[in-house]
Amino acid sequence: MKLTKLSPKILTLLALALLVIIAPMFFPSSFYYRIGALIFINGLAVIGLVILVGYAGQISLGHAGFVGIGAYSCALAPEHLGISPVLAVFLGAFLSGLLAWLVGRPILRLRGHYLAVATLGFGILIYMVLSNEAQWTGGPDGMAVQATGLKALLKSMGFKVSASEMWYWIAAVVMMIGALIALNLHTSPTGRALRSLHDSEVAAGTVGVNVANYKLSAFVISAIYTSVSGSELALMNRFISPDVAGFLHSVELLTMTVLGGAATVFGAVIGAAILTSLPQVLTVLHDFEHIVLGLIMMLVMIFMREGLVPSLAKILRRRPK
Amino acid sequence: MLLVEDLWSRYGRIEVLHGINLEVKAGEVVAVVGANGAGKTTLLRCLSGVQPMAAGTITFRGSNITRVPAHRRLGLGLAQSPEGRQIFTNLSVEENLRLGAYLYKDARVEKDMEEAFTLFPILKTKRNLNAGDLSGGQQQMLAIGRALMGRPHCLLLDEPSMGLAPILVDQILDVVKNLRSYGVTALLVEQNAFAALSIADRGYVMEIGKITMSGPAQELIADERVREAYLGI
Numbered sequence: 001m002k003l004t005k006l007s008p009k010i011l012t013l014l015a016l017a018l019l020v021i022i023a024p025m026f027f028p029s030s031f032y033y034r035i036g037a038l039i040f041i042n043g044l045a046v047i048g049l050v051i052l053v054g055y056a057g058q059i060s061l062g063h064a065g066f067v068g069i070g071a072y073s074c075a076l077a078p079e080h081l082g083i084s085p086v087l088a089v090f091l092g093a094f095l096s097g098l099l100a101w102l103v104g105r106p107i108l109r110l111r112g113h114y115l116a117v118a119t120l121g122f123g124i125l126i127y128m129v130l131s132n133e134a135q136w137t138g139g140p141d142g143m144a145v146q147a148t149g150l151k152a153l154l155k156s157m158g159f160k161v162s163a164s165e166m167w168y169w170i171a172a173v174v175m176m177i178g179a180l181i182a183l184n185l186h187t188s189p190t191g192r193a194l195r196s197l198h199d200s201e202v203a204a205g206t207v208g209v210n211v212a213n214y215k216l217s218a219f220v221i222s223a224i225y226t227s228v229s230g231s232e233l234a235l236m237n238r239f240i241s242p243d244v245a246g247f248l249h250s251v252e253l254l255t256m257t258v259l260g261g262a263a264t265v266f267g268a269v270i271g272a273a274i275l276t277s278l279p280q281v282l283t284v285l286h287d288f289e290h291i292v293l294g295l296i297m298m299l300v301m302i303f304m305r306e307g308l309v310p311s312l313a314k315i316l317r318r319r320p321k
Numbered sequence: 322m323l324l325v326e327d328l329w330s331r332y333g334r335i336e337v338l339h340g341i342n343l344e345v346k347a348g349e350v351v352a353v354v355g356a357n358g359a360g361k362t363t364l365l366r367c368l369s370g371v372q373p374m375a376a377g378t379i380t381f382r383g384s385n386i387t388r389v390p391a392h393r394r395l396g397l398g399l400a401q402s403p404e405g406r407q408i409f410t411n412l413s414v415e416e417n418l419r420l421g422a423y424l425y426k427d428a429r430v431e432k433d434m435e436e437a438f439t440l441f442p443i444l445k446t447k448r449n450l451n452a453g454d455l456s457g458g459q460q461q462m463l464a465i466g467r468a469l470m471g472r473p474h475c476l477l478l479d480e481p482s483m484g485l486a487p488i489l490v491d492q493i494l495d496v497v498k499n500l501r502s503y504g505v506t507a508l509l510v511e512q513n514a515f516a517a518l519s520i521a522d523r524g525y526v527m528e529i530g531k532i533t534m535s536g537p538a539q540e541l542i543a544d545e546r547v548r549e550a551y552l553g554i
Contacts, residue, residue, distance in 0.1 A: 189423065196409050196420050203407035206369055207471060208395040208424045263411070 009183040012266045016179055019269075020172040033164035035277055040171035041232045043272040044178045046256045047265055048225025051182055053254070054263035055191060056218035057198030058108065059116050061250050062123025066096045066223045068130050068245025070230030072137060075240050078146045085148045089231040096227030097220050104219040108212065123250050130242040142241030145234045167236045174232065178225055179265050185221075186265075194218055226253070259300055261307025270309055322347045322475055322506050323368070323399075328377035330367050337363045339530045341377070345475065350498060350507045352538060354514035354551060355527035361510040362404050364527070365479045368508075369401040370394050382474060396424055400473030404480055406464040410453030414444055417452050417463055421470030430470070436503075437466035440496060458489035465496065469505070476500060478509040482516055494520045514551035518542045526551070 006014075023036055045067065052058050073092030078085045107118045131140045150170075151163055185191040193214055196204040201211050234240040243249065252275065260271025278296070282289040304311035323345040330338040337360045345351045355361050366372035368379060370391035378387045381399055389397065409417050418437055422430045438445035441462040447455060452463055461481055468476055478497060482490040490513065498520040500507045511517035518524050518538040526534040526547060534541065541547050 189419070189426075192412065192416055192420055193423060195412055195416075199409040199411055200403075200407040202371055202403055203409065204420075205371060205391040206395065206401040206403055206407075207420050207467065208392050209420070210392045 009187065012183060012264075013176070013180065015266060016176060016269060020176070024168070030162050030164045033162070033168040035280060037164065037167040037171040037236060038233075039269075039273045039276045040168070040175040041229045041236070042253070042256060042276050043269040044171070044175045044232070045226045045229035045253050046260070046268040046272045047175070047178045047182050048222035048229075049253055049257040050262060050265060050268045051185065051194070051225070052218045052222035053257050054261075054268075055186070055194045055198065056215060058215055058218060059112075059254075060119040060219070060222070061116050061247070061254065062119035062121070062126070063222065063226050063253055064245050064247070064249035065123040065126030066100065066226040067230035067233070067249060067253075068126050068242065069096045069099065070227030071234035071240045071244050072130060073227075074231045074234040075143050075145045076136065085146050085235055086150070089228060089235075092231050093224045093227045096223045100220045100223035101216065104216045108215040108219060120247065120250075123245070123247060127242055127245045127247070130245050137242070140242060142239060142243075145238050145240055147238065148235050163236075167232075171232055171236070174228065175269070178228075179269070182265050190214075190217075255297065259297060259307060261309040261311070264307075264309050267307050267309035271307070274308075322349075322382060323508065324380040325364075325368070326378050326380070328364070328367060328379070329375040330363055330372055331375055332363075336375075337530055338367070341527075341530075341532055343525055343532065343535075345506055345508050347474075347506055348501050348504075349522045350501065350509070350520060352514075352517035352521035352524045353508070353510045353527055354512070354517055354524060354541075356551070357512060358529070359527040360530045361512075361527055362479055365401065365404070365477050365508075365510050368477055369399070369403070395471045395473070398472070398474035399477070400468040400471045400475070401477040402461075402464045402468040402479065402481065405483070406457075406460045408452045408455075408460050408463050408467065410451065412452055413449050414452050414455070414463060415448040417467050418444075418470050421467035422472075424471065429472075433470050433472070437469060440469075441466055458485050458493070461485060461489075461493055462496075465493070469503070473505055475506045475508065478507060480511060481509065482511060482513045490516055514547070515542070 024033065027033060049063060052060060070092040073095060074085050074088040077083050077088035077091050083091070103122055107115065107122070110118055130137050137143060151166055154161060154166065193204070193209045196209055197211060197214055205211050230244060233244060256271035256275045257268060259274060260269070261267025278293055279289065282292055285292055300308060325341055325343040328338055328341040329336070341364060353361055353364065363372055367374050370389060374387065378385055380386070381397060386394060386397060409420065412420070418434050419430070422433060443459055444462060444466060447459065452460065455463060465481065481493050481497065485493065494516055497507055497509060509517055518541055521538040523536065524538045524541045525532050526541065534544070534547065
């Protein structure tokens with residue numbers, strides 16, 4: 001096969017670009033643009049988790065907390081600080097990174113289930129703050145988010161696009177940038193050091209890798225990815241509620257990561273695509289929707305333990321011989 | 322090169338090392354032999370900095386490194402090939418070697434890699450394979466190759482013969498024996514006392530956390546007590 005001569009990095013980027021460009025040709029209505037945008041937004045968060053879970057081998061059950069920070073930054077900062085919603089994305093990313101750095105120092109000394117429980121606690125804490133500080137956040141009812149003004153800007157330039165269409169392309173571009181960074185990281189010396197943690201922290205230490213620092217940087221980077229995805233979600237929906245920071249969303253993101261294949265960027269997007277679109281597709285099954293969803297997840301984990309993309313790639317590679 | 326004085330260490334409340342004294346001179350191959358549970362691995366873990374010490378000092382090339390954290394010790398020239406090999410199974414053979422040279426970014430990395438491939442030609446043919454797909458012997462070669470990529474003055478080897486076929490044990494130990502021609506001093510810890518002592522210059526015998534005997538390796542092999550206890554002769 002000629003394709004294998006291209007590096008996995010280029011291959012992944014090409015595949016993602018194709019997916020982004022071709023998919024709209026099959027969209028019967030603008031509703032599908034919205035689903036597409038949601039997939040790319042989740043995809044971005046999951047790529048962040050790939051860096052943490054797939055590369056560095058650490059686990060987090062609280063990453064939705066960073067989604068919440070990103071989302072509420074875009075809701076609160078324009079209202080109280082008067083900065084533009086687009087700038088608030090960067091503010092949210094900065095806050096998430098900073099918080100991840102502060103929390104990560106003590107938390108990342110833990111391993112396995114202990115780390116899982118500590119991050120779980122962190123996520124719940126953020127959720128509690130968001131739903132209890134009602135005078136700021138509107139509490140469990142959520143709050144409205146100011147318009148970005150992007151659509152009006154496009155309109156003044158003579159482009160007439162629906163909001164869903166616009167967000168489809170924005171989310172796609174942001175995700176592609178995220179994918180590019182993650183893929184570059186994979187093959188860089190820093191990425192190698194990160195991946196060495198996954199296999200053996202002791203050995204990583206013996207070759208001179210500063211284990212604590214690398215774990216922390218993976219945590220911070222993934223927090224920033226997740227925060228940006230939360231911001232996009234808030235800006236697209238023009239409304240935000242604490243549920244995005246909830247435990248279920250953390251689990252959802254982690255499930256997407258593992259389902260697609262925790263160690264690959266392409267798997268991240270596929271995992272996000274399946275778990276975002278499947279519930280929409282499965283609504284035809286009415287009451288059985290969740291049963292089928294659960295069943296699919298179990299079957300993938302039993303028969304494709306490395307996740308969908310790596311397992312399928314292995315099968316394809318084996319066939320020609 | 323390496324001087325250990327009155328080293329004590331414990332796991333929780335259980336004391337494992339009771340005052341170890343040991344010296345490795347430049348250019349030597351030194352073997353520490355002893356039964357399972359004697360504390361050999363703990364000793365190496367202290368030397369590489371991943372095991373806290375209760376008391377004692379470690380001097381390496383004239384400076385006190387007792388409090389230097391693990392990831393800094395390689396930079397000073399003290400490399401380790403850890404117990405159970407601990408290679409990075411999800412990375413390729415080449416990536417493993419490159420990680421060994423993690424501290425360096427110069428052209429010598431490529432030269433060192435060629436040297437590692439000369440030392441273990443099998444690694445070259447498998448350079449793009451996942452390290453997890455290698456056999457036990459090849460993984461051990463990779464672990465040693467990776468440690469050498471760090472340009473050590475002194476290499477600590479923990480049970481390099483563990484779980485290997487006799488022919489591979491000979492091959493690996495042959496490499497260890499010849500390390501000095503690369504300017505590397507070696508301290509190896511082994512249960513396989515006969516194999517280790519036959520390639521070493523000097524040896525130490527360890528029993529439940531203490532050094533009970535030491536001397537030139539040939540003398541230890543010839544010693545009645547050692548032969549009886551460890552060599553099964």
